[in-house]
Amino acid sequence: MKKRILMVTMVFLLLPALAYAKVANTIDELVQMYDDSKCKECHPQVYEEWQQSYHAKAVVNSLKGMRNFYAIGVPKEWERKLTKTEVLKCLDCHAPAVRYASEELAVKIAKMIVEAKDTKDEARREELKKELGKLNVGCLSCHNIKALSISRGLLGDPEPGTIYTSHMIISPAHKTEPVNTLDKSLFCAQCHGRYTAPDGEQIMCNTLSGSYYNNYVSRGGAETCQDCHMKKKNRGHRFPGGHDLEIVKEGIGFEAEIQGVRHTVGKWIPRAIIRVALENKAGHRIPDG
Numbered sequence: 090m091k092k093r094i095l096m097v098t099m100v101f102l103l104l105p106a107l108a109y110a111k112v113a114n115t116i117d118e119l120v121q122m123y124d125d126s127k128c129k130e131c132h133p134q135v136y137e138e139w140q141q142s143y144h145a146k147a148v149v150n151s152l153k154g155m156r157n158f159y160a161i162g163v164p165k166e167w168e169r170k171l172t173k174t175e176v177l178k179c180l181d182c183h184a185p186a187v188r189y190a191s192e193e194l195a196v197k198i199a200k201m202i203v204e205a206k207d208t209k210d211e212a213r214r215e216e217l218k219k220e221l222g223k224l225n226v227g228c229l230s231c232h233n234i235k236a237l238s239i240s241r242g243l244l245g246d247p248e249p250g251t252i253y254t255s256h257m258i259i260s261p262a263h264k265t266e267p268v269n270t271l272d273k274s275l276f277c278a279q280c281h282g283r284y285t286a287p288d289g290e291q292i293m294c295n296t297l298s299g300s301y302y303n304n305y306v307s308r309g310g311a312e313t314c315q316d317c318h319m320k321k322k323n324r325g326h327r328f329p330g331g332h333d334l335e336i337v338k339e340g341i342g343f344e345a346e347i348q349g350v351r352h353t354v355g356k357w358i359p360r361a362i363i364r365v366a367l368e369n370k371a372g373h374r375i376p377d378g
């Protein structure tokens with residue numbers, strides 16, 4: 090009898106622990122845990138915009154850099170074992186869902202990235218790219234996984250299944266919770282800036298946010314990343330940047346003064362004097378890198 094009670098207590102103790110310690114063992118399990126495809130049904134426009142963004146291809150667009158880190162940097166330059174901690178040094182920003190992958194799956198994903206770059210077999214490369222294409226900065230990367238990190242001390246960890254937004258909105262379709270993080274520049278800066286891994290290593294993939302705070306905000310610049318990259322001109326979830334001519338033009342002030350003149354050096358030579366002024370109007374250094 091005593092034994093039975095003990096068993097029952099153990100099951101109760103184990104259940105909640107299991108519910109929260111859920112980790113994925115395959116890419117498909119991971120994608121299902123953070124399934125963005127169902128958002129498309131009810132938010133078709135946002136989904137379509139996001140699909141055009143670099144957030145939607147944040148792994149396949151950066152394969153080469155990651156391949157070098159996983160195949161050369163970690164094992165050869167630093168002589169370290171490829172572990173989930175190492176893998177997350179890139180993927181915590183490029184595909185935040187990988188945080189919820191098992192140790193084995195995280196390492197497998199890194200090996201797939203290396204193989205996708207190295208294989209000479211065209212069909213195999215396409216197959217790998219298709220799988221890796223399922224990993225990205227998706228809807229739930231921002232509206233759940235990374236939504237509270239800039240204020241974790243106050244807000245805790247995100248709850249699975251809850252959609253965080255900056256508005257007071259109640260949805261009949263899913264649990265929504267308003268938080269004051271998503272409309273802040275710091276929310277973007279957690280990925281668009283220097284990164285400190287749990288083991289203390291600093292990763293400098295891009296440093297744009299440093300220049301936003303040091304050269305723009307400190308001189309009185311008042312617009313947020315969201316103002317310029319989402320709200321302005323209804324850019325929404327397309328997040329245009331350096332690959333988009335329209336916003337690139339906006340970032341560069343161009344003034345030209347053209348004067349027609351004639352020089353008389355022996356004979357009349359028509360010339361033009363052109364004065365050009367270039368000015369950076371973006372909220373940070375450009376280009377980034």
Ligand code: HEC
Nearest residue numbers: 127128130131228229232252254255256258259260261262
């Ligand atoms: C069955 C329909 C449905 C599905 C599926 C759905 N949503 Fe929603 N969502 C809504 C409705 C309705 C609202 C209420 C506000 C509105 O009408 O936009 C809402 C609100 C939101 C908001 C807050 C909007 C705001 O103005 O702040 C966010 C963010 C959001 N959803 C994201 C998502 C994400 C991410 C997914 C996929 C994981 C998703 N939704 C799936 C119907 C849906």
Ligand code: HEC
Nearest residue numbers: 151154155158178179182279280281282284292294295377
């Ligand atoms: C702090 C979050 C973060 C971490 C960690 C991170 N990245 Fe990035 N990475 C970004 C962001 C944000 C961009 C886009 C920067 C831009 O366009 O200004 C980017 C861009 C890139 C690009 C350029 C893509 C292009 O358009 O050419 C490559 C390649 C890349 N990252 C590789 C890596 C590798 C390899 C690692 C691991 C060593 C890594 N990143 C770690 C956030 C991160």
Ligand code: HEC
Nearest residue numbers: 125128132135136139144226227228231255271272315326
């Ligand atoms: C890179 C981060 C990021 C990604 C990825 C992302 N969102 Fe958002 N989303 C935001 C931010 C930031 C806001 C606006 C916050 C503000 O300024 O009020 C927002 C606003 C919204 C809103 C409110 C209404 C609107 O149109 O602005 C909805 C609905 C929404 N997101 C749904 C989605 C869905 C669905 C996806 C995936 C297709 C998605 N988001 C992907 C960051 C993101």
Ligand code: HEC
Nearest residue numbers: 143147150151182183226277280314318328329330331332
């Ligand atoms: C989870 C991490 C993450 C968050 C949060 C995030 N981004 Fe990104 N963003 C990335 C990565 C990674 C890339 C680069 C993808 C690649 O090319 O590999 C990127 C790309 C971009 C680009 C395109 C850059 C180019 O070269 O065209 C813009 C613009 C951008 N992000 C703006 C924002 C803004 C604004 C926010 C805040 C609302 C934000 N991002 C939040 C990770 C993030």
Ligand code: HEC
Nearest residue numbers: 277281301313314317330331336337340371372375376377
């Ligand atoms: C005052 C408006 C403004 C603000 C504020 C702003 N940006 Fe930009 N951003 C721009 C413009 C304009 C460009 C295009 C210029 C270019 O890339 O040549 C740009 C380009 C970018 C790029 C692409 C850089 C590249 O070289 O590919 C990224 C990524 C980006 N911004 C992210 C952010 C993030 C993150 C924040 C907040 C920390 C932010 N921006 C704040 C206007 C702004």
